[in-house]
Structures are given as structure tokens and as C-alpha cells.
Amino acid sequence: MFKLPDVMSLLPDVITKKGSQFGALVEVWLKQMNDLAETLRVMSEWKAIDKAEGSTLDDIGGNVGQPRGQATDEVYRMLLRSKLARMNASGSLDSVIQVLALALQAEPNEFRLTEQHSDPVQPEPAALHVSSVPYEKLNSAGLSPAQFVALVERLVAAGVRVSRVELTGTFALASIADRLEVSEDGFADEAMRHGGTLGDLYVPGNDYELPI
Incomplete structure (x- = not known):
């Protein structure tokens, strides 16, 4: 899972100030990425008979x-x-x-x-x-x-x-x-x-x- 603090720490301080609009955009993007990662995880697990439904x-x-x-x-x-x-x-x-x-x-x-x-x-x-x-x-x-x-x-x-x-x-x-x-x-x-x-x-x- 991607976490907002981890991503923001990779960016320059000038665009990662607390409460910035850029941070809000990154947070929305992270939610989409985490939802996608969870879907891929479930798809991978469901290849196994004991996990599939x-x-x-x-x-x-x-x-x-x-x-x-x-x-x-x-x-x-x-x-x-x-x-x-x-x-x-x-x-x-x-x-x-x-x-x-x-x-x-x-x-x-x-x-x-x-x-x-x-x-x-x-x-x-x-x-x-x-x-x-x-x-x-x-x-x-x-x-x-x-x-x-x-x-x-x-x-x-x-x-x-x-x-x-x-x-x-x-x-x-x-x-x-x-x-x-x-x-x-x-x-x-x-x-x-x-x-x-x-x-x-x-x-x-x-x-x-x-x-x-």
C-alpha cells in the first residue's frame, strides 16, 4: 500500500507544505492507486482454488x-x-x-x-x-x-x-x-x-x- 507521507517525502519541500492543494491531489491519486493495488492482490489470490469464489x-x-x-x-x-x-x-x-x-x-x-x-x-x-x-x-x-x-x-x-x-x-x-x-x-x-x-x-x- 502507498502512504501519503512516504510519497510526499520524495517531493521538494516547496510543493509539499502541509495543507497544500498539491498534497490533496496526491492523496486522491493515492486512494485510486491503493484501490487498484487491492484489486490486483485479490485477482492474484483468486488464482488459487482455496481463495477463489x-x-x-x-x-x-x-x-x-x-x-x-x-x-x-x-x-x-x-x-x-x-x-x-x-x-x-x-x-x-x-x-x-x-x-x-x-x-x-x-x-x-x-x-x-x-x-x-x-x-x-x-x-x-x-x-x-x-x-x-x-x-x-x-x-x-x-x-x-x-x-x-x-x-x-x-x-x-x-x-x-x-x-x-x-x-x-x-x-x-x-x-x-x-x-x-x-x-x-x-x-x-x-x-x-x-x-x-x-x-x-x-x-x-x-x-x-x-x-x-
């Missing part, structure tokens, strides 16, 4: 072949990140986990996928069991469990479905019985400002489809 995100999506559909900006950012990652994904479980981690801005070790053909209770030849995915990451991305399932099924081989998803929370009990422990992962306080979150089990049903 609205139609600028649509332009990025058009460049990579990812339509928006009904998705909000937050969900659309996730779709764009996953689209870019899918271009180099091989379809293996490890590559699927890498794409999910990038799309949801999480760590790969927060996800766990297993092939269900070896499940001792409900074996299925072409199915995946997502046995660990952080619930809070889906919430922060504005993604429903059904939409998450659609994303996973888009990453794996054709014909492979997701049979169920275990959404992991952060709630945990005390490490020692009959002892109160202050923890961000325990029961909430009276003001409901702190406390762990519960998990859930999701079996695919119906939801609006994402354009993936």
Missing part, C-alpha cells in the same frame, strides 16, 4: 473439466482438488486415500479402506468398506456422507461400490476410571463450548448427485 471458481472448473452442479463454493473447492488429484490416481486403495486426503485437506492416516471380498461376516466381491473417515472433515467441507460415497466410487474401478462408511468422531472417555480429566475430547462443558464429537455408521441411500 463464485464465477472465478467456475472458470477454474472449466479449465479442468469439473462442472459445479448444485455444489456450494466449499464443496466445489473439494471437487476441484479431487479432480486434479484424480488425474494422477491409479485406482489403488493407497491412491484413493491420497486423493481423499487432498480433497478434504486431511492426513492420509485419517482414512482407512478395506476390500470387502475378505470380510468374514459380509463378503462381497466388488465392494469397499470405508472403516475410518473423520466426520469433522466432511462437515467442514459441507459434504454429506452420500456425496462422500459418490466421490470414493468415482475414484475406484468401475463397478466397485462402497457398502458402508464408518464416520469417526473425537469423543473419548477418561483414561482412568472414576477420575475427572479435562479434555477437548471428553464430555462437553456447561456452555457447550468444548467436548468431543460422536461418530456414526452410514449405509448408502439417496441424496442429490455431485457432478463427478
